Amino acid sequence: MISLAARDIAHSWSKYVFTGIGLGLLIGVTLSMAGIFRGMVDDAQVLLRNSQADVWVVQKDTQGPYAESSSLPDDVYRSILGMPGVQQAANVTYFTMQVQHQGKDIRVMVVGFKPGQPGAPPSLVAGRHVTRSHYEAVADVKAGFKLGEKIRIRRNEYTIVGLSQRTVSSGGDPMVFIPLADAQAAQFQKDNDAIVSGRERTAANPAFNRPNVPGLLEAVQMSQTTSHNVNAVLVQVRPGWDAAQVAADIQRWKHLQAYTYADMEEISVKKLIATSAKQIGLFLVILTIVSTAIVSFIIYTMTLGKIREIAVLKLIGTRNSTIAWMILQESIGLGLVGFIIGKTVSTLWAPAFPKYVLLLPLDAVLGLLVIVVVCTLASVMAIRAALKVDPAEAIGG
């Protein structure tokens, strides 16, 4: 027996290819939508992964440092280092700002870190790590900077010495890593007018401006313009120690908030998933319904166009199941053409999206399964119409 479906598709291939392209674009949009969702989740997770931390220590009663702002004195890390089970503890700062690159504004997240400590940029794709303690930076490739270029952060210029990849904030903004001291200065730095007026205010205060204590006014003014705060302390625990236990100890003894990796996921990833999963999920459901309607309509119309042939096939003794199988195969065939086109276009256009689009093979497999189910459902109407065809119609009046 020959495959009636294959012959029919080959005979009207142009119709199949064109409807397949239409369906394929729709499937491409659906897969991209899923990819955007996965990308958002991955952005949130990659931030945690890149930190290389087991415990995040932040200001008490805050959900910092990413979901809420948090500020800690920068000497806290020393006392944390002395606690049992702590291998490493390092200060980090995070702040988001606009930087200029070739006349364009780019939003970046500036990370202040200590080289070789948690919070430092992970493996680089080009250049080297920061080795000097001032005015060098590592930037994410997405920020668009090249090695050797200068980036201006507040009042200082930094030379890009290395490029990292997939180092983004939970919002998807590329990161720029600079030495901690510079970052602290930049983050809490006041503009010149504020400094001048602040100095004047201090100088006008007789408590600080004492003629018989030389140097006091200068020291006070200095302490007001430099910062001794950071946003979080990233902690790595010793092998064999339980991160949750270490976090609980820090929380109890230091009157700080300490989160484990799982806690941080709860704060940044789960909430994100909870809100956007519904949004995107609903979108995917609508797209699936639309695709089903389109495939149904196409297959139904194509079947109605073959009513006379179907009557003849029945008259000469073709089984109903053979005819139903033909329609089902054509429907699934159309879905497969659409899937191949959709998978191709979604892969091709993914890099063009400003935000990260993560196309998981699992999503593609799921998509394929959904398409097979959708095409099966879509063929039901057409199959019913075909089974109702009376073989007597072939004989006519």
Next chain:
Amino acid sequence: MADNTTPAIELRGLRKRYGSGDTAVDALKGVDMRIAPGEVVGLVGPSGSGKSTLLKCLGAVIDPTAGQMLLGGEAIFDEVWKVKDLRTLRRDRIGFVFQAPYLIPFLDVTDNVALLPMLAGKSNKDARRRALELLEALDVAHRAKASPSLLSGGEQQRVSIARALANNPPIILADEPTAPLDSERALGVVKILNDMAQQHQTAIIVVTHDEKIIPTFKRIYHIRDGKTYEE
């Protein structure tokens, strides 16, 4: 050879009523007919006289209301259907030729013919060999690989006759097979039907209005108002 004791087709008091009550139409009112193997008979009658209805009953696509139908002496209908699987009956024992050729557009000429033996369980190779034999006999083998839509009307009709013959059925039902053809081609088709009937001992009923071909039949059934009269 024609065998008087066992006709290929025998109808006894065949009736068909469409609908019921006030709107009922008695399309066949007791039709009797005997056709021997190898015989080609004409069935002529005015519009609405019941010709198509008769072919549909014989073709097992509508249910007669009463009477008997025998194929090769076997009662296939005796007030009720006597065979369970009408689909297989149509496939293996009845060939159909229509006014329009009704070829399957997405199969090439060979497979249009080979489809029937394939449906009957023959291998693709055997089915195609059988199809080519028939196409050769009907003089359309040169178009064997073509798509049916590229054939002339006469060629298409010959392909549809080849299809009707593909499973070597004992009877062929032809409904106005020459209507769209000019007289030369129409006579060609009738000659083919006669040759095939001779060669394969097939009984053929040809429903026609066509004045050009009516004189070619040795025997004609006239049908009027649901009843047949033999000429």
